[in-house]
Amino acid sequence: MAKGNLSQRMWGGRFEGETDTFVAKFGASVDVDQRMAMEDIQGSIAHASMLKTCGILTGAESTEIINGLKDIREDIRAGRFVWRTELEDVHMNIEHALIQRIGLVGGKLHTARSRNDQVATDLRLWLRSATRHIMGELVALRRVLVDLAEKHLQVIMPGYTHLQVAQPVRFSHHLMAYCAMLERDSERFGQTLGRLNRSPLGAGALAGTGFPIDPGQTARQLGFDEVAANSMDAVSDRDFALEFLSCCSIVMVHLSRLCEELILWSGQEFGFVTLPDSHTTGSSIMPQKKNADMCELIRGKTGRVCGALTGLLITMKGLPLAYNKDMQEDKEGVFDAADTVRDSLKIMRTQLPGITVHAGRMRAAASQAFSNATDLADYLANRGMPFRDAHEVVGHLVMMCLREGKVLEELSLIRLQEASPLIGADVYTVLRLDAVVDARDSLGGTSELQVQAAIERARRSLSDHSD
Ligand code: ARG
Numbered sequence: 001m002a003k004g005n006l007s008q009r010m011w012g013g014r015f016e017g018e019t020d021t022f023v024a025k026f027g028a029s030v031d032v033d034q035r036m037a038m039e040d041i042q043g044s045i046a047h048a049s050m051l052k053t054c055g056i057l058t059g060a061e062s063t064e065i066i067n068g069l070k071d072i073r074e075d076i077r078a079g080r081f082v083w084r085t086e087l088e089d090v091h092m093n094i095e096h097a098l099i100q101r102i103g104l105v106g107g108k109l110h111t112a113r114s115r116n117d118q119v120a121t122d123l124r125l126w127l128r129s130a131t132r133h134i135m136g137e138l139v140a141l142r143r144v145l146v147d148l149a150e151k152h153l154q155v156i157m158p159g160y161t162h163l164q165v166a167q168p169v170r171f172s173h174h175l176m177a178y179c180a181m182l183e184r185d186s187e188r189f190g191q192t193l194g195r196l197n198r199s200p201l202g203a204g205a206l207a208g209t210g211f212p213i214d215p216g217q218t219a220r221q222l223g224f225d226e227v228a229a230n231s232m233d234a235v236s237d238r239d240f241a242l243e244f245l246s247c248c249s250i251v252m253v254h255l256s257r258l259c260e261e262l263i264l265w266s267g268q269e270f271g272f273v274t275l276p277d278s279h280t281t282g283s284s285i286m287p288q289k290k291n292a293d294m295c296e297l298i299r300g301k302t303g304r305v306c307g308a309l310t311g312l313l314i315t316m317k318g319l320p321l322a323y324n325k326d327m328q329e330d331k332e333g334v335f336d337a338a339d340t341v342r343d344s345l346k347i348m349r350t351q352l353p354g355i356t357v358h359a360g361r362m363r364a365a366a367s368q369a370f371s372n373a374t375d376l377a378d379y380l381a382n383r384g385m386p387f388r389d390a391h392e393v394v395g396h397l398v399m400m401c402l403r404e405g406k407v408l409e410e411l412s413l414i415r416l417q418e419a420s421p422l423i424g425a426d427v428y429t430v431l432r433l434d435a436v437v438d439a440r441d442s443l444g445g446t447s448e449l450q451v452q453a454a455i456e457r458a459r460r461s462l463s464d465h466s467d
Contacts, residue, residue, distance in 0.1 A: 192240070197226075
């Protein structure tokens with residue numbers, strides 16, 4: 001009978017003294033990594049079948065191990081499994097339970113394997129399904145945005161630079177900008193998935209194994225595209241987790257901008273939209289309040305997701321090859337970021353269909369702020385005036401309007417012609433908001449044709465996803 005505490009029984013042969021209890025607690029990761037239990041068992045089942053094919057385990061041993069693992073899986077699913085901190089991590093908890101259940105033969109599962117290739121495999125498997133889930137949420141949110149854009153195609157709002165009114169845009173065009181960002185986010189996750197989907201199993205602790213294993217078989221059984229080519233790289237890099245966190249951070253940064261706009265737009269000063277009651281909260285003291293809590297939270301949670309990326313980058317920085325215990329710190333941030341991104345996307349896709357759009361307020365904001373000034377300058381440039389001069393002429397007209405509390409189209413033709421004789425009566429048509437947005441018919445512009453084309457393009461790209 002091996003001496004020492006429980007976890008020492010898994011590796012304690014060369015130890016005389018016992019691990020300090022607080023040290024064991026500090027070193028344990030099972031509270032966090034038990035989330036990979038299903039992946040751990042999936043990986044172990046594939047490993048045990050491969051050991052049989054390669055003649056390292058007998059058929060009977062492999063079957064006994066696999067059945068034992070399946071029973072443990074049932075216990076975990078049913079919430080019957082007792083996780084023990086003394087057993088350090090998910091891997092040793094499951095292996096220990098296996099040995100308890102089927103006896104010493106359970107100890108053969110770990111032949112030709114190390115916890116180092118095991119944990120790298122588990123995390124890749126976990127991230128593969130988390131990535132697919134997030135990709136599904138991204139598609140669902142993109143659909144919601146496209147639907148909304150289609151519904152509000154005729155709504156015109158101010159477009160901003162420096163948060164100052166710049167030029168009028170279709171509300172749809174603004175929404176489709178987010179759709180484009182999220183489409184790239186989907187692409188990014190897809191590319192990450194390709195690099196993620198390689199099997200580290202067979203790398204052992206760091207240098208491979210002397211047993212005649214077939215890593216191709218485990219890779220195939222686990223749905224990996226290929227086997228990692230270098231054993232040291234396979235167990236020591238976490239770039240796939242960094243890529244995942246980077247994709248997550250970019251999604252959150254995108255969402256935080258949309259959230260910030262919804263917060264602004266739903267405030268009294270803008271009054272462009274009303275957010276649904278289902279996604280807003282009141283104040284315990286101010287009865288009139290309706291706060292955009294969900295948007296604020298997503299904006300806030302962007303910090304912790306970007307923090308998870310920064311945290312893991314710094315954990316990995318300067319680590320010598322191959323495995324180091326530092327790397328056990330990789331999971332908490334990854335799980336948290338995955339949950340946060342998935343839930344944030346879901347909140348946005350359920351919130352957006354419930355917004356009320358105040359088209360009149362948007363239009364008024366666009367028409368009161370000289371958003372058509374560029375169009376008057378373009379008009380003059382089209383009639384031969386160098387654009388710089390046209391800019392100057394219109395600038396003076398804007399100043400005149402500001403003094404008189406008017407907008408450009410309220411100036412009489414005579415006064416406009418005093419500024420430049422190139423101006424004709426047709427200028428009033430050019431300055432209408434609808435004409436202004438439709439005039440921008442360049443690719444990716446805000447004209448009805450362009451926005452409709454963008455909506456159709458987005459729909460085509462979404463039709464590839466069945467979800
Ligand atoms: N719990 C460990 C981790 O997450 C598993 C690998 C442990 N390997 C080792 N050589 N101590 O990193």
